Every structure is written in structure tokens, then in C-alpha cells.
Amino acid sequence: MTSSSKPTKDRVTYLRHPFLDGLSVLTASAYHEDFPVHLHDEYSLTLVQSGRETTVTPQRELTALSGSISLTPPNVLHANPNRNGSSYGFTTLYLSPDVVHYLSPKATARLREDSVVLQEPHLFAALTAWAAGPHAPERELIALLEQLFRSSLNGNYPAQDSPSATEKSWLANVTEYVNQNLEDRVYLDDLATVAGMSRYHFLRSFRREKGVTPLQYVNLCRVERAKKSLMRGNSITGAAHEAGFYDQSHFHRFFLRFSGITPGQFLAGSNFVQDHH
Template structure:
């Protein structure tokens, strides 16, 4: 299958305030990165090799994928097979509010498994995805949303405070905070090693081990997440690139496409149509 047959459809639901993704015919590997939102997805077809939180998985049709915010992950095709994949992206504040609804108490969920092989939950996820795409009633979508979350919370979630994930040490935390506050600046490796008080080589090894991605990949992930927010607000891609620290629009578009699977302009179009319209984009549209 050729690159031109790749399709990426993205829908934004203004009732639930979540995104639904449908990727078909994908041959592209995705680099190591993370998101600021939760991802619940499943493989419809094809096989992928996934690396997430220092573990490796071989994915195939019927497998459920669960990512917490900041879970670093990457994937590549197995034996050149194409990927068909559906997912919903849930902002952290929406998830926390929904978790309170489901559990009846303040609750920030932490997915305890990143992959559930051959999971029956994919059916509930598909019901939610279909409700969003077919513009079902708010009642129907909310029911599908809460039923899906209730099942995941019951089987594959614990309170975030009880998660066993090791936190970075204070030096690395300070570097992360610096990049999040100064993402639009021209940050250098010298800046970060001076802040951490470490040699370049040791800093790179320590940061990558503790955070799960390299410092440069961390910075680019932060920039892409900030860029998404600006694009959603209608800021032109060329201005968004400058405001998020990218050297030029071409550089920005390349990184955005690698991380998100859409060009900045394609992503922005999702938020420029009314909520009763089909919102989709395809890689066959050669936009920058």
C-alpha cells in the first residue's frame, strides 16, 4: 500500500470536549513523544511494535492501548504492515471531571496497563467513537463515554497518587519546568546542563532514563502541545510556529506531522467547522 492511501480522520466533539481519531493505511513510524492528555485507542488492523514506559509490545487487531498524560511512547510497523487504528483523546481536566462522576469522589486516574491484548473494551470504545462521528445525541454520547470509563477504571486504573511511577529527581524536575516556561526561547543544551550542574553526556543519559524521552524530544513535545492550543484558537500556522520556538514554518510543519499525523493547517480545520459538520483531514491533502 502506498503513502497516498494513508488517511487520517479527526473529529472534535463539543459536547464531550474530546477528540476522536481514525487512522487507516498508516505506514509511518511515530517517534518517541508524549501527550498532555489521556489516550484510549485500539488496533483495527495491521501489526505494530510499541515501546512505552520501558516496555515493548507487539500489537495486533483487537488490542487496547491506554496512555496516561506524559507516557512516553513510540511505534513502528511490523514487517511493513499497515495500521488501522481508532482512538479518543481526553484532556486531563475532562478526564478528572468524568472520573469524579463515575466514582463519586475526587479521582485522578492512572492507567496501570498500557496495552490490553484482545480486550472486550474495544467494543465500548467503538460505540463512543461511532457516536461522535455520526453526531448522535448528547445523551447517547455521554452514556457511551461514562460506560467506557467505568469499565476501564474498574479493571485498569488506580488513583494517580498511588501509581508506582518513579518521579524525576529535583535537578531534572527543574530542567523540565524551565523548558515548559521557556519553550518559545532558543534553548541550548548548554543552558540545560548549566541549570542541572551536570556534564552533557551524563545529563542526557540521566534525563532520558528518568523522563522517558530525550531533552530535545521533551522540548519538542511541549512545543507541539502548546502549538495545538494556539491552532485551536485560530492563530495562523506561521504565527504559531514563531510563538512556539520553531525556527521556521517548514520545520514546525515537519515536527507537527511527525507527532500528530496531520499538518498544522489540517489540524486547525477541525476547529473551524461547526459541531454538526464532519471534521476530517487526509494526508492526501498536501498542505504545509
């Protein structure tokens, strides 16, 4: 999504539910924008209700047509470009890793590093009906999600190249350093030192592994930190400062670009909706 985009409330809605560890639901219709490279702390389960959704990860590109379900694990950098400029409609459920592990430990072990597209018409219809509300009891949603993750284990997905132990070590060190220092300024030279590389070698290596520059990754992590802060009831200004954004317009622009909604819309939707059980 470009920084000039202005999603409206009637086109994009965000709600958080008081069950399944705060299940969040983002719904959009007649959506035209690109989502640039971003990440989530949760599993994102997208029901493509019209048009098509393209997902690009460091490993590959996937297309989910209307009636498909796209599933992306936590902390996987991915983009959703609008290849043909046509609008599409979708509903995305954001599920915490703990919830998915409870529903299907095998799925969390299998679905760790890349997105998948599932063709499950019955589950698609049932989950779409649930998202449209009024909502069925929580146990019915749990049963649907358990079926979905069981189905995800049956797919034949392309093999992925696993990073070596050395690569895992420096990447883990860098990401840990970033998450521990989001409130402060994070400099490229410091990240290169943590990785044990020259600035130039680190920049190339990080981009090869993650698909974004180190400082782009820092801003993505800051947006996720701000979301958590808003969910805890913090103000928009407080969440911005906690995540390391000291310019409100800068924070608003990044949040909108990587989330598809404004901080105000996210904050309003984070107030738990009433359970219809």
C-alpha cells in the first residue's frame, strides 16, 4: 500500500474477539492496494472472497483465487502485490501461535517458514459464514480451525532451503538485538557488529535472507510492537513512543502502509466485540 492510500472504514474493518487469545479479524471489500513487505506475530488465515490474492515470500510466489484459503505463519516476511490492478475482497483471521499449537502441534512444526494456499470449499464456506456473523459458538470455530490445520498437513509443498547453523546464529542474534532495542535508534553499523560482519557484507546477507533491508525490518518490527501496545490499552501516542516512533506522522504512515488500517481504526477494533454465544 502506498503512503498516500486512504482506506476508509466502510472498505476495511478490524475487530478483536474475546476468545482464542484475542482472535483478530480484518475484512476488506473492493480492495485495490498493494501490501508491501510486512510480517505478523500471528498466523494469518485469509479467506479470498472475490478476485485473487498474490503472496510473495523469499521462497516463492503464490496465487489464491476466490474461494481459496491462504495461510502464512508468524514472522514470515511477505508482500501482497496487486498484480492486475483489479479489486479483491478478503477476510483475514489472525491467530496467536499458542492457539495454533493447541489446535494442531503438528501444523506448527510443518508450517513455519512459508505461506501455503488451501482448497477446502466446505471449510471456506463455513469460516466465511462465521466471519460474517452473528458468530457461532467458540467451540464450532475451534472445530473448523482444527479441520483446516489437519488439511494443511496433507499438502505437498516445495522443499525449502534451510539456513546453515552459522546463518541461523547471526540472524537470531540480529533479530533478538532488534527486538530488545526498538525503543531506541537502531543503527546499521550496530547490527553489522552483532552479526559479526562488515557493514556491506551484512547488508547483502540480511537482504538475501529476509528480502528487505535491515532498517526496513526494524520498522516492520516497530509496527508489530505498536499493535501489541495498543491492544494493552495504550494511547496512540504512547504506543508510537514505546515502539520507537517519535514522529506521529511517520508512525501513522508506516502503520497504515504495513497494516492496511490506521492506528485509530486498529485501536477502535481492539476493544473486544461482544460475544454472541
